[in-house]
Amino acid sequence: MSDWPGGARHYAQTPEQISRAEFKLLEALEVFGVQLPSHGRALDLGAAPGGWTRLLLEAGLHVVAVDPANLDPRLHESSRLEHYRGYAETYLEDAVKKHRRFDLIVNDMRMDAREASRVLGQAAPCLRPEGFIISVFKLPHETREIQPLITLKEAMSTLKKYYAIVHARQLFHNRQEVTVIAAQPLTTRA
Ligand SMILES: C[S@@+](CC[C@H](N)C(=O)[O-])C[C@H]1O[C@@H](n2cnc3c(N)ncnc32)[C@H](O)[C@@H]1O
Numbered sequence: 001m002s003d004w005p006g007g008a009r010h011y012a013q014t015p016e017q018i019s020r021a022e023f024k025l026l027e028a029l030e031v032f033g034v035q036l037p038s039h040g041r042a043l044d045l046g047a048a049p050g051g052w053t054r055l056l057l058e059a060g061l062h063v064v065a066v067d068p069a070n071l072d073p074r075l076h077e078s079s080r081l082e083h084y085r086g087y088a089e090t091y092l093e094d095a096v097k098k099h100r101r102f103d104l105i106v107n108d109m110r111m112d113a114r115e116a117s118r119v120l121g122q123a124a125p126c127l128r129p130e131g132f133i134i135s136v137f138k139l140p141h142e143t144r145e146i147q148p149l150i151t152l153k154e155a156m157s158t159l160k161k162y163y164a165i166v167h168a169r170q171l172f173h174n175r176q177e178v179t180v181i182a183a184q185p186l187t188t189r190a
Contacts, residue, residue: 008172018072019051021108023173026055028134032167032181036104037061043095043102043126045088045119046109050075057081061104066091092122102126105133113137113155113177124162124184132183133163139176152178 009027029036036042036059047053047065050072056063062080065071066088075081084091088109105123109116116137127133137155139148159165163182170178 016054016074017051018054018074019049020173022051022055024108024136024171024179025052025106025134027171027173028179028181031169031171034132034134034181040103040128041101042104042106043123045105045107045123046111047071047083052106052108053081056104056106064091064100064102088119089122092119092126096122096125100126101128101131103128103131105131105135107133107135111138113139113151114158117155117158120182121158121162127184129184132166132181135180135182136174136177137180139178141176148176156180 009030011023011026028034036056038060040061042056042061042063044053044056044063044065046067048067048069048071050065053063053065053071053075057075057078057080064082064084066084066086068086071083105127107116107120109119116135120133120135137152139151140146142148156165156168159180159182164185165180165182167181168178
């Protein structure tokens, strides 16, 4: 097996770029053939310093960026950005109660994959029927006791309780992680 059967993707650094994490989102869109919506609302979980948020704003979306850490100051020039300076779990508790809805939910939180899948489960009522999610799942490094694939299977099995998984793959720009695209299950969409 080659390390990168789909080929190694390279993206040019630009002066506007905020983080190298941007390459992960760009690659996911290209490899999975997905287009960002050009309007509507996006929720960015684990947004700081704001690379993904920048790309979502650039696409035309209104973005709620959730992270206890600071966002790059250049982002605050946009009137379509709201920064919730706190944890995703707390934001979602309130968002579910207030019936907040999003066309796109993205997640790049530095968090164990199983925990991230639980947080995305919490976010499921906030995703519009035609919406989708793009999520990175961080995996542990393999040791004698720890098998990253088991962690991944557990995370996927939790995620499947809430979403239909459309793509899941380790991309060139993913390190010890995989990228997943998921949508509302058909029953919810009908
Ligand atoms: C890899 S960085 C995200 C990079 C970002 N996607 C970008 O493009 O700039 C991971 C972020 O997850 C955030 N994070 C970790 N746990 C979180 C939680 N429970 N709620 C919200 N953010 C969290 C960290 O504060 C950190 O800023």
